Amino acid sequence: MDMPAAETQPPLTLSQNILALLSVGMIGVGVVSLLPAALSCMILDAPGSEQRLAPVALMFSILSFPIACFCAARKAITQLRRDRLRAGYFWLLLLMVNVAVAAAAIAWMELF
Numbered sequence: 001m002d003m004p005a006a007e008t009q010p011p012l013t014l015s016q017n018i019l020a021l022l023s024v025g026m027i028g029v030g031v032v033s034l035l036p037a038a039l040s041c042m043i044l045d046a047p048g049s050e051q052r053l054a055p056v057a058l059m060f061s062i063l064s065f066p067i068a069c070f071c072a073a074r075k076a077i078t079q080l081r082r083d084r085l086r087a088g089y090f091w092l093l094l095l096m097v098n099v100a101v102a103a104a105a106i107a108w109m110e111l112f
Helices: 012-030 034-044 055-079 086-091 097-110
Strands: none
Touching: 012 034, 012 055, 012 086, 034 055, 055 086, 055 097, 086 097
16 A cells, blocks of 8 residues: 655745744733733723823723734734735734834823
8 A cells, every 4th residue: 555645845934934933922922911901901090091092092002902912913824824925924013003002192191
């Protein structure tokens, strides 16, 4: 009985390796950011802070960051398997929207 030869896949390129490492890193960042997300509701403890836009935006940005990390990593890995690297990197870059909202909210609270 002859066994069929196993198909060998070509080795990953540098950009594929970087995308895979960034995706796994985003899962780690998502796990680490679970505690700040759980405590983000304390931002609204001060009286009247729930009526201001900046603290609410900051709270939702921190609260949604772990979810965004997990979803972006999953979509990037899916795109890596389909050999669509540009789309995979795009999914990881979408996390910067979350970071930009948090930075804008912090700057707004500092200035006003």
